[in-house]
Amino acid sequence: MLLARYIDDDLHECGCDEAGRGCLAGPVYAAAVILPADFFHPLLNDSKQLSEKQRYSLRPIIEAEAIAWGIGIVNAQEIDEINILRASFLAMHRAIDQLPFRPERLLIDGNRFDPIEGIPH
Structure with missing residues (x-):
């Protein structure tokens, strides 16, 4: 189970x-x-450990309960131009840019990330 908060x-x-x-x-x-900070849902875990049905059932719950959320997309042409790793970072940056305010901390699922100025990860 995922921790409710890292810190x-x-x-x-x-x-x-x-x-x-x-x-x-x-x-x-x-x-x-x-x-x-007090959000809990028994299904919320690594998406790879959930069935497709469980992932789709969590989406409206997360969207309704989240303080903020954003989605970032990098299309196939951009991927071809910058490579898939950089495209993954760009998609995450675009998702973060969709938030209505800057978070103070980023929790990135992965071991590499292009930092965003002023936000520790």
């Missing part, structure tokens, strides 16, 4: 992850989500 303080933690990176063609997507 227990009053800062806004934004979780960010990409999807579609394994596809041979098509866009890569990323989501950035800030959930309330």
Whole structure:
């Protein structure tokens, strides 16, 4: 089960992850989500551990309960121009840019990320 918060303080933690990176063609997507500190749902876990039905059932719950959320997309042409790793980072940056405010902390699902000025990750 995922931790409700990485660090227990009053800062806004934004979780960010990409999807579609394994596809041979098509866009890569990323989501950035800030959930309330006390948010809990028994299904919320790594999306790869959930069934498709469970993932789709969580979407409206997360959208309704989140403090903020954003989606970033990088199309196939952009991927071809910059490569899939950089496209994944760009999709995450675009998702974060969709948030109505800057979070104080980023939780990135992965071991590499292009930093955003002023936000620790």
